[in-house]
Amino acid sequence: MPVKPEIHKRLAAIVGKDHVLTSAEDLIPYSFDGTAALTQMPGCVVFTTDAAQIPQILRLANETGIAVVTRGSGTGLSGGSLPTPDCIVLCTARMDRILELDRANLTLLCEPGVTTLAIADAATEAGLFYPPDPGSMKISTIGGNVAENSGGLRGLKYGVTRNYVMGMEVVLPDGQVMWLGNKCVKDVAGYSLKDLFIGSEGTLGLITKVLLRLIPRPATKKTMVATFGRMDQAAEAVSAIISAHIIPCTLEFLDRTTIHCVEDYAKIGLPLDCEALLLMETDGHPAVVAEEAAQMEKICRDQGCLEVRVAKDDAEGNRLAGARRSAFSALARMAPTTILEDATVPRSELARMIRFVEGVAVKYNLRIGTFGHMGDGNLHPTFLTDERNTDEMHRVEQAFHEIFDEAIRLGGTITGEHGVGLAKKGFLPKFAGDAQMRVMRELRKALDPKGILNPGKIFD
């Protein structure tokens, strides 16, 4: 049942007329997120400009039973902010103020619609560092990052979004507001509910403020590129680096297809005659950086790499990292539809997983480009397909099943950083098992008895 004009009016009374969208031309651009082949029209879109508006909207939703789907910038890759039919899309893009940068406690407090890049820039300006840097950081919001517990290119050394969230303000589905966490480094008062909301994918509650931890900026960094004649050599090199007790901040991987697409876009002179490329970065004290860089270079050579190139300065290093960030979108040059996976395995199993993915692509006669956060054991095999080709889409589906089964068998997970959303909903019960599914269901029911927040996502 479409959202009634009467509801539009009530929403307009809360947020102002200019912040409610209802026409088809306004809604079509909100009928998808970054996920391939999923579209659904919302009932209306509402922009909040002040956290105080949100409890009122959620109370209205509870009263009328209308679903609310929270959206940051809609770059999610599991359908998390995809509307449910006739829902209210609550968009936080206009809540984009940084509220406080506390130089004494090294924290930053902001609204949920601030982009990841704006946070990183603000930290840099204060001589500090906010490490999580998802490929989408130019536009992804911190609310989305927290709700997906996003990773990035520096996960290996610095961890993911969760490691930087010290506190947050949450509005519960019934409109009640609560503060979780604080500026203390230690806090064990009660359950760590803050952690429950990190990665909650727009269910359970709406994040209206985020308190982030910043760290001192590393003094120097060094960026290198190593190329390999075979993919599993690159994987072996990563395992060897880790087992040599080196924790570089970045160990990113691109396969041949991805390298060509990225070079086609970025034109920064990536080596094209190789099967795999590792982007490696170490940062910290100059002496340590120099030593680690030399060790990594040696390990790559021992694994029979074709070439190691060292970026001559930070600018070149940033260009390389920037090019890597464009990998997923650049792959879209190859095919009308790109569907990427997010399977993650323990690092010791990387080479095996990579070979398995290659085999699956051959078996189902699918084109594939693989890249990913190799240091985290997090691969993004990306199927290059066409959503209008139903036969091929069916084979893609089958390939996924095999890849997920194998990831689970190797002690891995079905999603490392993109979340379950709609895209991986079908695979979750098998991965999580009955007990975990029951606890998650009961938790959600307790917080959101009427099921108004992002219904149908993660699980029913």
Added chain:
Amino acid sequence: MSPVNSPLKNLDYSVVQQCMHCGLCLPTCPTYDTTQLERNSPRGRISLMRAIADGKLEATRTFAEEMYYCLGCLACMTACPAGVNYAELFENARAEAEQSGVLDSPFRRALRGFTLNWLFMDLGRLQWLGAAIRFYQTLGLQRLLRWSGLLNLLPRRLRDLESMTPTVQPHFSADLIAPNTPALRGGRYRVAMLTGCAQDLIFSDVNRDTVEVLARNGCDVVTPPEQHCCGSLHAHNGELDLARRLARKQIDQFPPDAFDAIISNAAGCGSHLKHYATLLEHDPLYRDRAVQWDRKLKDIHEWLAEIGIDAPARTNAPEQTVAYHEACHLCHGQKITAQPRQLLSAIPNLKLKEMAESNWCCGSAGIYNLIQPEMADELLDRKLKHVRATQAETLATGNPGCMLQIQNGARRENLNLRVAHPVTLLAEAYRREATANTNATAPKPGETR
């Protein structure tokens, strides 16, 4: 509406489908940056175009207005890793808007008929209008009118328009440039010079400077006095058929195999001129020549970088600081970013100052500043703020629209700023060099030869 009349439905679906909605273009889109509405973003606009191609949406008035709210600055194309051809989508979307007739009104029809179908289809007509405006300006009528306050009786839009009317140059290009200009020393290349419409009317001196610079760098330059509009105005305003007609005229006048290069010095024209092959792909008679044409078409900065600039000699002229504004259709439309800077750096006594957001649209965007004055003003203010921060005395930019827009803005804000085409700055340096040489070789007073 039958699909036959729908440019978006007829467009190769892979072009429409290319956007994978990653959102990486959003932060570089000036309209999205201002409103934070997806509809005003590249990703949102493409989704509307796709909805039309899919038959899920009619070309409504709101759709058409949205397509005219887009600047066509193509910043999204630079940002897009997926290689989405927004330029092609945009032209077809505006054509869709026009063919659906949703924006139709007698006034708009008359205006478009006058400008696109009549005025810009023939240079003679344009020059006639230019001469009329020049007449109005030189007779002092303009000053009289502005002074009298009579203009204040006009509605704001028209009044703004009057104040934006550029000063028409006392001469058109044909008065300043010979049809054949031989290279200064030993011609290495034979090139054709496109004089453009706005450039010809308002900045004919830039055309003269371009020809001088080309001749100085070993090019024999052919500049026919009677030229046609390149059709970019038509293509960007949904008149693809008229644009095709003009493209054919151009190719007839400048057979590409007769030249080493065909030179444009107006970024907006150049960006369109390089895509005749797409425009004429279904025209068996012109298709092949159009492909050749695209290859020969060079922006002046690009061409000079290719053949190498003969750097002017240092003179004792005072140092000048210059900021560089990248015209959208140069940096995004043609991916030309390093060459203009190289050109400026070749000028002795010139200090190039980089400014923030140098590749953001200034709001000129063809005729955008006329149809969307609010958004255009906002962008102009943003641009001027960055220009001011550089403290440069001159702003260089390679497109007549940008030159006019920024000149108008500087005047409005009483900012003492010279706006010049990079080629003009180079031509001036050559002239200084020539003067220094003649002074050096001229007999000193009292000296006998």
